[in-house]
Amino acid sequence: MKVEVDTEPLRDTRKAIVEMMFSEGNHFCPGCEKSGDCDLQHMGYEMGVSRSRFPHLFKDRLIDFNPRRMVIEHNRCVKCHRCVEEVITDEGKKVFSFVNRGNETVVGIDYEQEKKLTKEQAINAMHICPTGAILVRGQSLARPFGDRKYDMFSAQKAAKEEEATPKTKKSAKKKTIATISLAGCFGCHMSMLDIDLGLLDLIEVVEFNKSPINDIKEFTKQCDLGLIEGGCCNSENVEVLQEFRKKCDILVSLGECAIWGGLPAMRNTIPLGECLEESYLNGMTSEAGETIIPYSQDLPKILDKVYPNNEIVKVDYFIPGCPPDANHIWKVVKNLLFGDHYSVLYSEFKYD
Ligand code: SF4
Ligand code: SF4
Structure with missing residues (x-):
């Protein structure tokens, strides 16, 4: 059997899935704390997403300010499951879980368990999230623009390819x-x-x-x-x-x-x-x-x-x-x- 994993139709399908994520949520990158550190944004650049072929839904989902130190921006969540699996208190209790079904599914947060997270655990949860859906008050802009994860990446790549551009x-x-x-x-x-x-x-x-x-x-x-x-x-x-x-x-x-x-x-x-x-x-x-x-x-x-x-x-x-x-x-x-x-x-x- 020959298994192909990097063909043009597959790349286009992957790109379409990323476009759907952008259309399904409200991703206003210029106003987002995660910009430059965001895996979804990075994936968009890597795949050359210049626009979404799907109409934007502009849903008005909750921005939850109730947790003690976090803010949950449901309009940016891509339901990747990472927070549900990986954010755990010292007592072994989960902080996040999925609630509702189908396209109404959202990430639910247990406020009592969230209170028990240490500051480091809360910041780690913010970094585990591939988008700007989980933010920690006072910490979300701790890394200045220019020093962010993908800022550095972009500078290296640009320098290498720049020479190839003719006049x-x-x-x-x-x-x-x-x-x-x-x-x-x-x-x-x-x-x-x-x-x-x-x-x-x-x-x-x-x-x-x-x-x-x-x-x-x-x-x-x-x-x-x-x-x-x-x-x-x-x-x-x-x-x-x-x-x-x-x-x-x-x-x-x-x-x-x-x-x-x-x-x-x-x-x-x-x-x-x-x-x-x-x-x-x-x-x-x-x-x-x-x-x-x-x-x-x-x-x-x-x-x-x-x-x-x-x-x-x-x-x-x-x-x-x-x-x-x-x-x-x-x-x-x-x-x-x-x-x-x-x-x-x-x-x-x-x-x-
Ligand atoms: S979560 Fe990522 S893709 Fe969405 S608005 Fe923020 S930086 Fe942009
Ligand atoms: S880690 Fe972030 S994007 Fe993934 S399900 Fe949790 S809140 Fe949503």
């Missing part, structure tokens, strides 16, 4: 790029500028059309490539995105917000009415007597949730990151426009 050849005709920020923070645009002097080389081979980079507000011609930052949270975002789809031969979702909603999609677990009330009526900064929810025919209509761009129009490619690394962005662009050799470096492939 773009000048083509006779400049290619045209358009860019826009929809429900984003302009962080992806700032990242584009991070190639610094590399921009001078780039301007030799491409020109910008409609873009906040040059402040051209309307398309003046059909473009080769469109880079979209941010997803769609209102009717204007949808119209602009549809225009980009028409005017750009290749459309790329740039960054987590464009790919699946990103941090703005944190509101997707809360009904729109509650979000507006919290922002405009009950928020700490609302002025007494001025508490109205703004409405005007001229304002874009807010959508019920934040949508990834590929749920509105066909998107051809996805560049992950929050924001994506500048080198990663321009390598992808040069690959799409000029066919340059392109290899994905772990250090440039980031969700946070």
Whole structure:
């Protein structure tokens, strides 16, 4: 018998399972204490998950602050069973167990047994968890960014592969790029500028059309490539995105917000009415007597949730990151426009 364990279909199936984990939970890596130390995130980078092919569920599960020193974030649990098997008190009692059945299964915690864990045992439980589902108060950010488990790993790998990347050849005709920020923070645009002097080389081979980079507000011609930052949270975002789809031969979702909603999609677990009330009526900064929810025919209509761009129009490619690394962005662009050799470096492939 010949047993194959590393074929293309198997790799794709494994990748699909990891994508399902990202879609099933709420994994907002840029706001997660475990980022850089997280096995799930690391697996995503290793497998080249640039987006999930499954729709995000945006479930609103409990974040349990009741344990004495832990916080259990059920939206990040991947039900791996590690805590159930390995977190044991000195008296030999289990602290975690699974409760409920099927897709309602969650990790239950015995508050009395959790109290009996020593500080070291509690911290060990946090490290056993492959995601940021088990956190220990005051300890979850003890290791600074840059020193985290996979930060070191990425630096080594990048240095080794960097040398292999060749330079773009000048083509006779400049290619045209358009860019826009929809429900984003302009962080992806700032990242584009991070190639610094590399921009001078780039301007030799491409020109910008409609873009906040040059402040051209309307398309003046059909473009080769469109880079979209941010997803769609209102009717204007949808119209602009549809225009980009028409005017750009290749459309790329740039960054987590464009790919699946990103941090703005944190509101997707809360009904729109509650979000507006919290922002405009009950928020700490609302002025007494001025508490109205703004409405005007001229304002874009807010959508019920934040949508990834590929749920509105066909998107051809996805560049992950929050924001994506500048080198990663321009390598992808040069690959799409000029066919340059392109290899994905772990250090440039980031969700946070
Ligand atoms: S760092 Fe890990 S646990 Fe935290 S949001 Fe990202 S994938 Fe989820
Ligand atoms: S170790 Fe973490 S991810 Fe695994 S079942 Fe426990 S809480 Fe969930």
